[in-house]
Every structure is written in structure tokens, then in C-alpha cells.
Amino acid sequence: MTPDPTPAPILHVENLSHRYGTAAVVEVAAWTVQAGEPWLLLGASGSGKTTLLHCLAGILLPTEGSVRIAGTEWRTLGDAARDRFRGQHVGLLPQRLHLVDCLSVLDNLLLAQYAAGLPRDAAAARAVLEPLGLADRLHERPHRLSFGQQQRVALARALVNRPRLVLADEPTSNLDDASCAAALGLLLEQARRSGAALVIATHDRRIKDHVPRRLELTDGKAVPA
Ligand SMILES: Nc1ncnc2c1ncn2[C@@H]1O[C@H](COP(=O)(O)OP(=O)(O)OP(=O)(O)O)[C@@H](O)[C@H]1O
Numbered sequence: 001m002t003p004d005p006t007p008a009p010i011l012h013v014e015n016l017s018h019r020y021g022t023a024a025v026v027e028v029a030a031w032t033v034q035a036g037e038p039w040l041l042l043g044a045s046g047s048g049k050t051t052l053l054h055c056l057a058g059i060l061l062p063t064e065g066s067v068r069i070a071g072t073e074w075r076t077l078g079d080a081a082r083d084r085f086r087g088q089h090v091g092l093l094p095q096r097l098h099l100v101d102c103l104s105v106l107d108n109l110l111l112a113q114y115a116a117g118l119p120r121d122a123a124a125a126r127a128v129l130e131p132l133g134l135a136d137r138l139h140e141r142p143h144r145l146s147f148g149q150q151q152r153v154a155l156a157r158a159l160v161n162r163p164r165l166v167l168a169d170e171p172t173s174n175l176d177d178a179s180c181a182a183a184l185g186l187l188l189e190q191a192r193r194s195g196a197a198l199v200i201a202t203h204d205r206r207i208k209d210h211v212p213r214r215l216e217l218t219d220g221k222a223v224p225a
């Protein structure tokens with residue numbers, strides 16, 4: 001009997017470089033993230049963290065190099081397939097939350113299911129929202145919630161399709177120390193419970209020592225931190 005082939009890492013980046021115009025913004029020679037691993041992506045403001053996260057999420061195709069998610073290179077997918085693949089395998093918690101204010105909290109999650117080409121499943125959406133303390137806000141519009149509550153809705157939306165990779169962009173900026181610790185704890189705990197790999201992009205030095213695997217962007221180049 002032939003043994004099972006080694007599963008592809010959840011994320012594999014090779015010789016990536018992205019430019020807006022002529023200036024290279026971010027360069028990553030090689031980076032591998034295995035299933036279930038939490039990582040920090042560190043770097044000063046403007047160092048290219050959001051640009052790199054968007055390359056990882058297949059929102060941007062890098063100028064050069066490759067990004068593979070569980071063995072699938074973004075470039076091999078057409079636009080519609082890329083959106084579906086992202087919806088099913090990558091949970092994005094964006095820097096600006098981008099919740100849809102004309103929909104309820106619950107409907108924001110059903111929209112994420114629909115956009116990924118998955119059946120709308122209100123029970124699954126409730127099961128993600130309730131442990132985040134949002135059980136009594138399911139039918140509320142997001143703009144009527146506090147920022148911390150809105151952030152938890154965005155986290156629930158990132159998790160609802162059970163992604164293998166969660167990307168969080170500056171989830172603790174603008175939070176006081178107690179809220180920062182709570183938001184970080186929630187992210188790590190939720191990713192651990194769902195078995196997802198997690199990349200947190202941050203310039204928040206308060207959380208630097210809480211995650212042992214780190215990549216730092218310095219002058220646009222990635223180095224282990
Ligand atoms: N769409 C764009 N067109 C041109 N330049 C851009 C674009 N988006 C970002 N940049 C530039 O790329 C660089 C990196 O920006 P990026 O948003 O990736 O940094 P960041 O590390 O996420 O910053 P912050 O910590 O402030 O969120 C900056 O110099 C920015 O001005």
C-alpha cells in the first residue's frame with residue numbers, strides 16, 4: 001500500500017514581490033504556514049502588511065512569485081473561482097471591518113455563506129455568533145453595535161465557513177489594553193477551536209510576545225522575527 005502523500009501546507013509563499021507602479025512594496029522569499037499554526041506578521045505602518053495579506057487572500061495577485069493555499073496557486077483560478085475558493089478556505093478579518101450595515105448581524109454571515117457558493121445555514125451562523133456573546137444581537141444592524149461587538153461580528157463572519165486559514169488585519173489597533181488582550185485571546189482561541197491557521201498582521205508591539213511564530217517586514221522585506 002502506498003502511504004498517503006504529505007498534505008500540502010495551508011500557506012506556501014515563494015519569491016513573492018508586489019509593486020504599486022515601480023517601487024517594490026513587499027518581498028517575501030519563502031514562507032510556509034502549517035495547519036493550525038498561529039503567526040504574527042509584524043511591521044511598521046506602511047511596511048506592506050495589508051498588501052501582503054491581500055496577496056495571501058488572493059485579493060491581489062502579486063507582481064511576481066506564487067501564493068499557494070492548501071496546494072492551490074491563486075493564479076490558476078479565474079476571478080469567480082478565486083472568490084468562491086477564498087470564501088470557502090480563507091477567513092478575512094479586514095482592517096476596516098466592511099460589515100454590511102443594511103443587513104442584520106445574522107444576515108451578514110448568511111451573505112458570506114452565499115458569496116462562497118455554500119448553502120445558507122442559519123443554525124451554523126448562530127453557532128459561531130453565540131459563543132462570541134452576540135446571541136441577543138442577531139437581528140441588530142451592525143452600526144448599532146459597539147466597535148468591539150462589530151469586530152466580533154466580523155470575526156464570526158471570517159469563521160462561519162470553517163476556513164483553513166484566517167487572516168486578521170490589525171485586529172487590536174485602537175483598542176485599550178484590556179480590549180486588546182480580549183481580542184487577541186478570542187482570535188487565538190477561535191482559530192484553535194476550529195483548527196485554522198492564523199496570520200495576524202499588526203504594528204501593535206503589545207501582542208508581539210504572545211505568539212511565538214513571527215515574520216517581520218523591514219524595508220519591505222520579510223525576515224523572521
Ligand atoms: N492601492 C495602492 N496604490 C498605491 N500604493 C499603495 C496602495 N496600497 C498601499 N500602497 C502603498 O504601499 C505601502 C504599503 O501599504 P500597506 O497598506 O500595505 O501598509 P501597512 O503595513 O498595512 O500599513 P498600516 O500599518 O498603516 O496599515 C504604503 O507606502 C502605501 O502607500
Ligand SMILES: [Mg+2]
Binds near residue numbers: 049051095169170
Ligand atoms: Mg494595513
